[in-house]
Amino acid sequence: MNTNGRRKIKFLSRKEGRKLLDKQARRYLRMSGEEFVRKWKAKEFDDPDRPEVMQVAFLLPFGG
Amino acid sequence: MTRDVLVVSGSDINKVESLALNRGSPSRLKNKRLYMTVKMQYRVTKAEGVKGPWKVSTAAYFYALHDAEQRELIAFHWHPETEGQKDPHLHFYGASNVAAFLEKVHLPTGRISLEQFLRFLIVELKVKPLRNDWEPVLRRTEGPYVQHRSWH
Secondary structure, eight states: OOTTSOOOEEEOOHHHHHHHHHHHHHHHHSSOHHHHHHHHHTTOOSOTTSHHHHHHHTTGGGGO | OOOOOEEEOOOOBTSOEEEEEGGGSOEEOTTSSOEEEEEEEEEEEEOOGGGOSEEEEEEEEEEEEEOTTOOEEEEEEEOTTSSSOOSOEEEEOGGGTOOGGGBTOOEEOOOOOHHHHHHHHHHTSOOOOSOTTHHHHHHHHHHHHHHHOSOO
């Protein structure tokens, strides 16, 4: 809690996490979260250090 | 500098978890037409002695600064488990008007804490913090990290 009593950290459920991953994968790479996970695991991104890819890759643990 | 909330994926033991500010979208910085991204991966592990019984270790970090259109300007990265550059590094992006040959290269840095990044925004870029006591707060949270980190 911060000094105003408002919660500043929120644990997401698995469902919420998958929704977050999907939303950001669509935002940055115009693909579903499921497709991103598949391509990432198959190492299909030519340049994984590209900012758009990194933005989503960091969220993989939210996908469960 | 922002009221956006941190979301975390969990606290399972020995599993890589993730945290992100503003649900992974860039977060608007107070008093500036700038945005920041804060994403980290971490592990909760058992620890002995003063570090115990549990400790949280950083597994990767991503701190970025964006312009008013949310285009990336600079980003501090460390993602040792990804293909490619495994050491901490800095990127300059085209929107920052950096010389073209510096775009996409990995400029080596030391390990950058989140506190260092936030301090950089406040001190160097004059982003206004929401708290007047930001300096001791950052010192307090950074203290255990500096004391117990296993590498620089």
